[in-house]
């Protein structure tokens with residue numbers, strides 16, 4: 001995939017292509033945005049554009065270096081990621097804080113990217129490129145670097161040797177040290193509106209009805225929309241219903257509903273950080289839709305257009321300024337997850353604000 005082919009990210013990829021054309025690509029970049037918006041694909045496409053022999057600013061997608069990058073065989077493009085747990089011992093001095101986690105392929109992965117991996121990367125960066133024009137390092141997910149690893153990265157980020165380019169990929173940039181973030185150019189990857197994403201899916205051969213439903217359930221994230229199977233769609237629909245019902249109960253102001261807020265909050269927050277992030281993303285998207293309808297935006301501008309009736313009623317009840325305040329509150333809550341506050345308490349505080357209590361953030 002070339003930069004120009006990343007769906008729905010014309011702003012982000014346009015910025016990169018113009019920087020490449022002008023020979024002014026920064027040496028340290030942070031690709032940030034929700035899971036499934038195409039950040040990792042874009043990092044690989046940028047690596048291909050840097051190595052491509054065809055001479056354009058964007059990769060041609062067909063020359064030898066482009067194909068090598070795509071097949072993960074280019075010796076000057078290195079991806080630094082969480083290692084499989086069983087193949088690596090815990091490095092000395094680093095506690096096994098980490099329970100193994102399963103990734104999509106079911107492999108046990110170490111929880112963190114370690115300082116040794118970053119030191120090894122810095123050493124690679126100090127060598128001249130083997131066959132390409134410059135070395136490219138993609139750290140993904142960058143927010144899984146522990147503090148020692150992030151500190152070890154600082155010097156390399158400041159002056160990457162030999163014109164190397166370092167791309168940090170993260171859907172949780174709040175977990176990066178401010179000193180790391182400030183050394184990178186942030187490139188933001190956005191979710192698409194559902195109608196844009198649905199059009200994209202239809203252009204790829206999907207029926208219009210399925211395309212609309214998938215686009216809403218994937219919240220404008222192309223990669224997720226393409227990967228949703230029937231079970232995953234049902235699960236996401238059920239989760240969305242759970243979150244919307246909790247918000248509706250809080251907004252209703254009925255005493256019997258308000259009494260249920262603690263238990264609704266606990267169940268919305270879920271058992272893991274991932275499930276809490278999912279709940280926050282859903283709550284944010286639903287409240288953003290409510291605030292859009294409250295200011296008179298058309299239904300086609302919504303992420304969850306299929307729920308326009310209920311979301312419109314919610315927007316009316318909350319009013320435009322409160323809905324907008326709540327959206328900002330959810331975003332700040334997402335950014336401050338690193339604080340280790342109790343997730344169900346945070347969820348309860350959020351629902352209480354929907355019910356009219358002062359905003360917790």
Ligand SMILES: [Zn+2]
Nearest residue numbers: 052060063066
């Ligand atoms: Zn090429």
